[in-house]
Amino acid sequence: MSRRLSLTHRLLLLWFASVAAVLAVSGVAFLLFENHEIEVERRARIEAAFGTLQNHLDQRAQLLGRSADALAARPGVAGVVGLYDQAGPENGDAAAFNGAVRDLAADLGELARAADATWAAVIGPQGPVSAYWRHGDDDRQVYFPPRGDAAYVSAGDGAPFVRIEALPEFLGRVTAAAGSYGDAALVTRCPTGAGPALMVNRPIRVDARDGAREPGRVLLGACLDEAFVERVAAQAGAAFGIVGERKLLSHAMPDIIPPAVANGVGEPLRRGALALDGIRWHSDEGHVLGAGDWLLGDGSRNTAMFVLSRQQLSEQREALFTAGLAGLALAGAVVFVVGLLYLRRNVTRPLENLLGAVAGMRSGEYRQVAGVRAGDEIGDLVHTFNNMTEQIRERERALRRLSSAVEQSPASVIITTPEGRIEYVNPRFSEITGYSTDEVMGRKPGFLKSGQLPGEVYRELWETILSGRVWRGELSNRAKDGRVVYEQTSISPIFDNAGELIHFVAVKEDVTRRKEVEAHINHLAYHDVLTDLPNRRLFRDRLNQALRTYQRHGTCFALLILDLDHFKDINDSLGHTVGDELLRLVAGRLLGLLRETDTLSRLGGDEFAILQSGVHGPADAAVLAEKIIASFRDSFDLGLMRLHSNTSIGIAVPSGDVVDVDDLISRADIALYKAKGAGRAGYVYFDDAMTAQVQNDAELIHDLARALQNGQLSLVYQPQVELASGRLVGVESLLRWRHPQLGDIPPGRFIPLAESRGLMTEIGLWVLAESCRQWHAWRAQGLEVGHMAVNVSAVQFKGARAYESMLEAVEQASMPPGMLEIEFTESAFVEVSSETLRWIGMLSERGVHFAIDDFGTGYSSLIMLRQLRAHKLKIDREFVKDMLGDPNDAAIVHATVSLAKTLGMTVVAEGIEEAAQAEYLMGLGCDIGQGYHFARPMPAADILERYGPGAAR
Template identity: 40%
Template sequence: MNKFLKKLHPGYSLRAQISLASAVMVLLLSAAIGFYAADVSKRQIEESEGNAFELRAKNALDVLDRGMFERSREIQNAAILNEIRDPLAPIEHKREILTRLQATFNAYAWIGICDPDGVGLVGTGRYLEGKDLSKRPWCSKGRDKTYIGDVHDALLLSKLLPNPSGEMFYLVDVAAPVLDRQGVLQGVLCGHIFWRWAEEVLDSKKTPGKDIFLISSDGTVLSGPAKPQSKLADLSPAAMQAISTNQSGGSQLVKWNDGKTYLVGFSKSSGYREYQGLGWASLVRQDVNTAFAPARQLQQHIWLVGAALGLLFAWLGWLMAGRIARPISLISQAADKVAGGDLEYELPARLGEGEVAHLSTAIHDMVVNLTHEIKQRKEAEQGLRLSAKVFESNTEAIMITDAEQNIVMVNQAFTQITGYGADEVLGQRPKLLSSGRHGPEFYEAFWHALRANDLWRGEIWNKRKNGEIFPEWVTISALRDETSQISHYVAVFLDITERKKEEERINYLANYDVLTGLPNRYLLSDRIEQAFSSAQRNNFKVAVLFIDLDYFKNINDSLGHDIGDALLKLVAARLKTCLRRSDTIARLGGDEFVALLSELDSSEEVIFVAEKMIESLTEKFTLGEYQLSITPSIGICIYPDDGETSVELLRNADLAMYQAKDDGRNNFKFYSPDMNRKALERLKLETFLRVAIVQQQLSVYYQPKVSVLSGKMTGMEALLRWQHPELGFISPAVFIPIAEETGLINEIGDWVLRQSCLQARLWQAQGYDIVPIAVNLSARQLKQDNFAARVVTILREAGLDAHYLVLEITESMLMSTGESGLQILEQLRDDGVRLALDDFGTGYSSLSRLKNLPLDSLKIDQSFVRDIVTDPNDASIVSATAVLAHALNLKVTAEGVETQEQLDFIRMLNCEEYQGYLFSRPIPASEVVKYFLPD
């Protein structure tokens, strides 16, 4: 190869190597940037376009859902028109109304009514009149409530309606029951909606270059660039899987059966207002080749620019390398002679102060000294071999540094312990092993002892190559030369990790709970004493919280100790999150924990922590197949108010904890002998009541009202019940006053009213001949300005006629009701709601006020009925009350009738109704149906 070609060949020329390396680096960098930029661009396109596709799909579904809701509302409104509901209205008049409705809303292919037997009664264009429609879903399912059917073909209508194309019609059905004024079914009103209005919404022309599909709940393609009625699972299983597994919508890359990959965005129908939707989904797609075209163009542009820069840098590298390589080539020629054994060769001196001149001088000096050193080296080799064997075979790590602390030698044990090979540490300083655990004072003492005694022995924490910190026992010696100057340092050390672990294990077992990892009783006592000392110095308070898990023994006994231990670990973790880093949570044993809160300014901080602990345990614990609930009882003591020693505080906190258990569990109590017990009880019940509302612990029972003459149920009273998960049944007499005081009664009262109306409507829909339901009102409810409107709204939402609702007010409410309250009662009466006076005789009502109230009935309190047979005074009161009520044209209901003698007495007084244990206790809704008369 000639000289010129060698200069261009990287294998022979440093100059060519530098030039080529410059070009390659630029090209590789350009390629990497191109790939990276394209990848980022693709991800951005995928994310932005995918979100846009998903939004387009969602918007299309929203339009469809709103359209279906409007059509449903149109049919419902038409079904309650008097001319449609009236069975005596002429058929021609009904057909005229339906034809006008179809002309107004041109989305309908046909609107008509089938009679209760399923025979076509009337329809636009006289189509389907007289036809048997009983098997049509809209005719059978629309009898009880509004019906919205999915897309279907219409073989019959496609033949009857004008259809020049002869193509199959696809329709959507919307139907509603037609009831007369007495609620008797007269038929079903149905509207067949042309499917083409939905296809217009999904027109792909609105998104050029992108396809849009509408898919039914079973995966059938209802609209889109695919064969009608085809299955999406056949077109793209991955797309079908994505729609099935996502709750609302999303976007991703999906492969279709045409062999192409598409970027798709999809959304699921969520309905609109009362319309729940038919489970439709919409999907927008675009071929990835089209979607990612900008990313490919960006990548190609970067590559072209990189290629041009690569050529430029190769040329620049060639020029710069020439200046570097020329003097080095001269030194290389001289080095070849010396390497060939010509030790007498005199390398030409190169004058100057540059690196090349210094290199030339160094090579000259090296050749002069080389011959002399060869002899000495051979003599020392034998001794070095022996020393090397001893050095390498030593099981203790050995590290030797020079006087400047540069590592000059290590043995194999050093590598095994630290992970560093000799080639990695030679020339380095021992500082590379530093763990960072020792401060400046440690190293000052270390160097002082080493320089004074030429020896230091002790324990040091160092760091391995992999970052692991480990303890070692080290002996460091200083070696001095013949002038007494330190020449080397020798460190010999052992890894004592296992010994330290054993020491830590012993210390851990002595101070920590093995199961939960929390401090145990001994460590807790030590930290309490430290907290006391700090509190005395800084005038702070310290709190001790004794925590016991309620009914934990039941879990151990029923599910086993392994489940119990696992639950304790989870409880410990949650309790720990409720504390500050400066606080302590310890386990004393079993299901008992103690929290130590230091540096407190007030008891409010303790209350916050206690409430946080209770709240943290509210969420259920998942242990395998079990979903477990656990509640804490917490006793609290404050230092120095409740004790001055750890034993005293723990004992008092334990007593407070038991008081918390006696007060119903799942709460906390401060240790205070003089604390007002009733106030605590009220606070606890208020807290529980708020939780009961959220956790739906309240329920409604019903006690029948019975006709005195017939013995049949003529009404019922809705009674609120509270079954607490821990305290069991809580009497309304206990929690209703609390609800009144806190204002919770408004929320609870509305809930009871809504539940009662919905239950009555449900019984009515099931075919029962329902009776009025009486609901008790509170004074707070009646003082709300919009109360009458809210009652009417609840009745309307439930679909219940107002005369099935009776609102009961008490005498005490009458006394406190002002003019506004009387107006509300009159408005309710005008709206059709019945009113009853409850607990008559227990208050101090004014007869003049009583006669002006819009009442329908009066209830005699059970306290008078209880002894009506044996107490002449009660008998007189009940008799007078019945006479007074009848004089005011009020129906009389006697409460608390429990014996036949009491019933005979009120029958003699011509009382219309009674309620009491003689007929039935308050019972849940599922048991009430046995008292209904057949419809």
């Protein structure tokens, strides 16, 4: 099978055929057009020749007319004619005019020669006055005396005038012509020959009292001679002749004049008219002839005719036709070449470049096709291809950037098929897990499971991503070396343009170190550092769970609170080291007396608490209390010494009137107080006789409910300063209650009561509004205190109405963004829900900042740390107080500061009472300090006095 012609060759062949067809049609049309144009041009040239003749006649007539007008306007001419008229034939004196008439004759000769006239004459009323004529080289000047028929003739140039009796014949015809026509030029018979002549006739005017007169006329005439005919023929480019009864004048005139033309057969003409009335045509095989007639003044006819040779014109047209065909062929060649170049430039070359670019795409080379302008299909195709190439190039660049970002990402990236088989892992994945790319390709990520997570987590994961949503959560996987790796994971389904699932992409951040730090801090915050026992927070949590179980199911338990008798004396005499060691030994001894279901906690100092589960009544608690007291009879071995110590125990069991944990702890505390008062080294049950304390609480709550309306509540403000500079950066508002009978009630006494009895929401809103009002008042007085920190209880975030009230109070406060800082109390971290977090987010959008108060004393603070965008961590004063002497407290403080800095948070330390504490904290990187070392809580007026404008620093 033969190979087909390429598109380029087919286009060239088509173009050649098109040009050849156009040239052939153009040649035939040009030939037909030329045949017609030859005939048209022949007549047009003859008509143009008659126009040339007319132009020559007009120019000659104008020259004669100007000369005649010039002579007629001379004053001497009018005078001579006037005198001639006055003298008359009967009384004239020829001698009187001799000089003047001679001069006039000379002027006529000069004027005629200047105008190339054949004759000139001045005619008066009585006849000729003076004349001039030229016949060949013979010039004659003549004047006529006023009487008689004689005339005087001179040869000019000063020759004498000679009398002649007979007048020249032509003067008669001239005189007759002067009276027959007006001022217009006319064609007449040449008076001195046989041919036609041009003659102009101008009046001589004289102004008189009775009006203008015309005493005579001036006539100038020029015979149309051979020279005239030759000039016209030369300019017209055709043979020219003038015919009368015979051929009078001609130039190159062939002998073809037909009788009809020669005899003047045609339309009647105006007598003596300068212009021809029309053209008569005659042609034979060799010539084309055009003729026009003049009807002369004497009634005879002269015919002007032009003859054009057909051969001459054909040769010219053939030359033109040949040149036209040559030009057409040349134009065709040029068009063909230009077309080739155009096709090459605009069709074939762009297509070749386009094919080359397409071929280059196979090897990954994305180049654009240049040099093609849009506007046609090829240009649009190239433009579209270039756009597509640029889009592909841009996508590849984006893919390279994405690939580079993924390759260098600090997060682990896994891409799987829709079936979950691994297609790609980045280098970070191998760094974290220890598995190379080859080891995991084609496997399912499930082989990495550590087994620590329940199956529900993975079921939820797959349900989420298979529904087209993104799953986010924390996974624990096992590395190649057996380590458990915790990863914060986001898994996204990837769909193509058709909506088909094509990949899953997992991005995982290694949070193992953070989990370890959190676990460490969690343990430190959840357990007592000295004894590793559950601290107050954990104990309260477990006690609360036990109380709820009792309230729901009646499962009884006992609460035992005990402390060491005279422990302060041991600390003071033997030192804190001995005291700490004694506490550790006490903790160990107590643990040995408890069951696994019981909980032992160090509440603080030398105070311990026991949650005894599974009791049937107070008797079971008494058995445990006696065991504890009995165990204390044995001394404690501290290595270099042995110490004896006793303990007092307060016992409380739940009953129907116990409301909450605080109520139960209060009862156990009362019982402990009674045990100590009874002589120590014993235990006491809480009974109804101790309800006086409960009654006191009820009375205090009653008074507290009216304290806000009675103006008994007030705020004091404790400055917060920047440790590095000592500069005031904020204040914390603190609530105070001055009871009218009891005096100042400590916040630790009335705030828990307010929280437990539902009074804290109203009080908290008042504290927030009053704090913000005072901040604005300070600013109006020129004091910039920085931010205003306000403590908020967890009960203020219970229920939709409480949320709305808090949000409303914040909006009414109109604090600038970042100037209002809300601190959560300890209890807030246990009870914050997802709904609370939503409202906290709304407060954050309004510029409110959040601080986590008493950080390090509870587990819930870590939860909040992960869920909130908190700005500050506040280290509890209990850790700050002993951190310089207690390595455990120092470790907690150091870990808290490090964690906060890692998360980009500000650290505030509470309870700083010594300069050494401030310096130590500043060395750890703590930002802000608060405590008696800087300033005690003080009224608003004292803040203004101490830090306001003009205050001494």
